[in-house]
Amino acid sequence: MTTDEKLQHFYDVSVESAKAEAAQEIENYKKALMKLLEEHKEEKIRQSQMELKAETDSAKRQINKALSVEQLNIKRRLAKKQLELRDSIISEVKNRLEEFMSTPDYPRYLCKKINEALEFADGDEMTIYISSNDASLMPTLVAQTNQQVEISSETFFGGLKAVIPSKNIIIDNTFSALVEAEKAEFTFDGGLSYE
Structure with missing residues (x-):
């Protein structure tokens, strides 16, 4: 083998070795990026789930508060109506007693x-x-x-x-x-x- 052939062979082997190392480095870099991407996705999903849960809990509290307020309003209206009806019935009873007193x-x-x-x-x-x-x-x-x-x-x-x-x-x-x-x-x- 001549020196030129040896040099060419050395050059080819070196280039192949460098290409293989570069390909391996690129593959490792891609894997690292993919891992970072997956971790980032998982973190964002976890954050969005926590935000969704917090918003859901807040919405439930607001609904329960609104329901409590409305239930209280209904109870007040019911109590007021019951008092009106009771007073109306008592008034009717008094009227009938007055009628009875004249019999x-x-x-x-x-x-x-x-x-x-x-x-x-x-x-x-x-x-x-x-x-x-x-x-x-x-x-x-x-x-x-x-x-x-x-x-x-x-x-x-x-x-x-x-x-x-x-x-x-x-x-x-x-x-x-x-x-x-x-x-x-x-x-x-x-x-x-x-x-």
Whole structure:
């Protein structure tokens, strides 16, 4: 082999070796870039998932807050409507009681309540009070029950009060007290349930 051939062979081998090394370096660089790209993609996906979760949680909180506010508004409107209905019903009851007080059944009702109070007193001294509006019924009540009846200094709406001093008992059968008790205990049951 001549020197030129040797040089050419050395040159060819060197070029091939350099090309192989360069190709290997390029391949390693591509792999490193691909790895960086995959890591970058994974990081971006993870970040976007975290952002999506944070936004979803925020949206859920906002929805729950809006629902709570609306539920509170509904409860307030419902309570207001229930009060209006209760007051309307109580007003109707008062009107019917006033109508009842102008019927012949009203003196019979008072006599019945006086007799119940007498039975409860069991012979103890008792004072029966009626409203000043019912003063015209006093002679009838006394005649039918044989019990002294007095006009109350307090104004009340129909019915009567009985006081038994020896037992420290006041029997309040006034329509005012009965209506107030019903008003205090009045509830709306049934219907749709939202809780």
